[in-house]
Amino acid sequence: MNQGQALQGLRVLEFGDYISAAYCTRLLAHYGAEVIKIERPPAGDLARRHGPFPNDGPHPEKSGLFLLLNAGKLGVTLDPETSTGRALLLDLVRQADVLVENHRPDEMERWDLTYETLGAVNPSLVMTSITTFGQSGPNRDRKAYAITASAASGVAFRIGDPARQPLTMPYDRADYWGGMNAATATMLAIMARWKSGRGQQVDISTADCLNTYNNPLDYLDYVDTGYYPRRNGHRNPAIYPFVLLPCKDGYFGLIVGNDRQWARFLEVMGNPAWANDPRYKDRNAMDLQRKEELDNLIKPWLAQRTKAELWEIFRKNRIPWHPVQTVDELLEWEQLKARDYWDRTEHPDAGAWTLPGAPFKLSETPATPLSPAPRLGADNTRVYCELLGLSELDMARLWRTSII
């Protein structure tokens, strides 16, 4: 008794660049929202230039990041700097439930596209604004990329070797975090609208969202004792084992185990002589100063075995340790295949590729495969003529004057 998709009928405009807004609306698209992506001519979204490209051959319709983030969307172009382009945007806003954008507040003010303006045009609009520093506070107009958010949120300070520089979250992950939080908060505003009929502005600061990783209790510790967490390198110093160690063909994560699991591990290793040494036998009594000694006792055994062999041994013995899989190994992992996780996109220019699928499964309204990402301005006619009622002649004029 499939009743369509969960977010069917929800019309979402995306007016953004690069990752955060696009990832937010991709999540909405997975579950059935209609997403109209607005790009600015002539080049369109920055993600079109980012790559990766098939066989390293650059092309604005073949950028992997763009294909990935914009599958399942309609694509239109308009120039908000022109009064006609801006009027088109306002016409779209009148017909939309949600607008997701990720421009800096001072840019949106320059275009006169603030919530004040757009909310007046459509009082039931939910306008979700994603920036690094948020819509208020002394730093709200500051420039930022994902690395800026990783740093400003306190996250980077906690990743990396204690003696070397902090590390940003890999592959601009901060932007995905902003987009994911924006999707949740947007749905909250949609639920509020259900009751009141009124829209509102949703202010998402990526740095604030990431800062929830530093939980309030970390701050309380600091206020209470002056202690604050630093980088841990490749191990957590407070507990053993909690370490990433090399094996025959890569790395393995020995991350936490109880006494029984530790005892089983020693058994699996064939109860080596050192294992009877009381210093090493009892995990709780173990002096945490000996963790490198312990690493060195374990390493030769790990070095003789591959990730696959170790994973099988640990699984059989109910020890919760897992390999550091590379992305090519993840693509082949039997669990994700068995659950039909991966999406397949077939793009007319870029070809066929495997993309991460929907982040969760709904039993009655399953996500359906997403259409390939739109070519630049691919749906101008469909959206501007069918939705806004423009004529073919209007379209030609808009195109000739570089407005779309």
Place this chain on the structure above:
Amino acid sequence: MTLPLEGYRIIDFTQVWAGPQIGAALGDMGAEVVRVESRAGTDVQRNSPVEKSPMRQKLDSQWYYRSRSDYITINLLKPQGVELLKRLVQWGDVLVLNLSPKTQQALGVDYASLRSLKPGLIMASFSAAGQDGPWSDLLAFGPAISCIIGTESLVGYPGGQGQPMLHIWDPDPAMGVMLGFAILTALYHRERTGQGQLIDLAFTEMLPGFLGEPILEYQMSGRAPEPSGNQHPRMAPHEIYACRDEDTWVSIAVGTEQEWQALCHVIGPPELATDDRFSDSYRRVHHRAELDAIVGAWTSKRTHVEAADVLQQAGVAAAPAFSVADLYHDPHDVYRRTSVKVETPDLEAGDVTYGIPWRLSETPGSIRQLGRPMGSDNHRFFSSQLDMSPDEIDRLIQEQVIY
């Protein structure tokens, strides 16, 4: 305006981090959230093995279990406990739980068994690897999930012989947020159609969504991506540089020619702006090491806050790599945290540095109260909400069903 989730009843039967986190956030936003626990299996937030400061010991569970309407106990190891949970399911709109798929089936609290009890029931079941498939019994802590899904293979210094560094523990807090999106999506559908459903969330499926780019990089180029530190394929500088004081750092990223000229203007020397090695993004990425040495020499003479301020004034994306200590005093962070209102005898409002990271202009929500001990509301809840007599409640307490 009425809060977004007013009138919805949520049964929070979760442990550790992700579930408690979203239970709190939904409560902040107006839902009636009942927290179900049992003395037969105490959550680590109540009883952590890791040593903590006295303040933290006291507040851990109070924080994660904030904004619930009631705190009750049900022991699922007793058959009557399972029956009690089934009665509770008839009371609620949404059941959130992270019992393993196998345990759910063994106890008879899987979705197939519960859905007939309550038309329109939404059940959000989250697990390491999903409700079915050959690895549905996967047991893994958050950071171990980062190993399985590939994050760890990408975190480290370039040329570091592949030694991965531990990423932050982000699977759990990310799951907390995605759970919220999933529950709200299912509620939206139920409002429209009356139909409930099972939400099957797997850590191993939620997280690869952050790694689409390296996954495509591998397919498109044939090269499996490796750790690249802070390097970016399009931008240089794009690094976190050492500053004057011990263990202080500033991130600097340049994405446009305008930003490059602004950076040159700030850090000098005058010939930098016209240096042929750095005259466009392509060349800057190519000569990254020489450029990092020049920028690093400039940052090493300044504090991280000074460096970021002067660069931002010129229009360059820079921010200190803040520690928790820095953030506690940072004027922007202080400004942004002010909306959080805590009224409780145990805490000063200023002690809690943030609560809800989302700012909804008309329905901001609030932290309604800090958490209370498990089972605090057993008598009140079971009598007023499930119409049980005081005798029945006492008997079930005695039989360690309400336990």
